[in-house]
Amino acid sequence: xxxxxxxxxxxxxxxxxxxxxxxxxxxxxxxxxxxxxxxxxxxxxxxxxxxxxxxxxxxxxxxxxxxxxxxxxxxxxxxxxxxxxxxxxxxxxxxxxxxxxxxxxxxxxxxxxxxxxxxxxxxxxxxxxxxxxxxxxxxxxxxxxxxxxxxxxxxxxxxxxxxxxxxxxxxxxxxxxxxxxxxxxxxxxxxxxxxxxxxxxxxxxxxxxx
Numbered sequence: 001x002x003x004x005x006x007x008x009x010x011x012x013x014x015x016x017x018x019x020x021x022x023x024x025x026x027x028x029x030x031x032x033x034x035x036x037x038x039x040x041x042x043x044x045x046x047x048x049x050x051x052x053x054x055x056x057x058x059x060x061x062x063x064x065x066x067x068x069x070x071x072x073x074x075x076x077x078x079x080x081x082x083x084x085x086x087x088x089x090x091x092x093x094x095x096x097x098x099x100x101x102x103x104x105x106x107x108x109x110x111x112x113x114x115x116x117x118x119x120x121x122x123x124x125x126x127x128x129x130x131x132x133x134x135x136x137x138x139x140x141x142x143x144x145x146x147x148x149x150x151x152x153x154x155x156x157x158x159x160x161x162x163x164x165x166x167x168x169x170x171x172x173x174x175x176x177x178x179x180x181x182x183x184x185x186x187x188x189x190x191x192x193x194x195x196x197x198x199x200x201x202x203x204x205x206x207x208x209x210x
């Protein structure tokens with residue numbers, strides 16, 4: 001499958017500053033930028049920066065970011081699901097995972113997460129993909145936001161829903177391990193029926209339980 005990547009951008013005004021939301025950003029440009037100290041939800045900023053450069057270099061990898069000059073303040077990643085996860089079993093070339101979306105605490109509550117998704121899905125090429133996100137409560141910054149799991153879940157559903165992603169049922173053990181966890185997906189307009197059927201088969205692998 002040819003992975004077409006078209007660049008889009010927009011400006012957002014946060015705390016009196018005009019920040020640039022852009023992507024997909026190529027690996028060489030991303031490598032020359034700096035990561036804000038507040039981007040530490042998954043690993044220390046330096047290591048996460050390196051990981052995102054590696055994703056950007058993948059044929060299917062997409063990094064959309066928000067920056068102030070060369071300082072990255074937030075990002076969203078798109079790539080194939082981890083080989084260790086259920087969602088890679090069918091090896092669908094047209095299934096991508098929104099693997100992470102993170103915004104520095106200094107610019108939260110300004111609609112930045114929605115802007116990242118708006119720019120990402122501005123690319124018509126994503127109509128050729130099923131895009132999923134697996135939301136696990138243990139990845140959420142409950143302490144930093146002061147929200148409980150259900151409040152945070154509601155926020156995540158609203159943010160993901162702004163890009164057309166909807167909740168989907170599954171019997172995946174990790175997702176079912178806590179009622180706040182969820183699978184959300186957006187099925188592009190040009191995704192063939194056989195890919196949708198293969199995705200549905202991955203969602204439910206223990207049908208005898210239902």
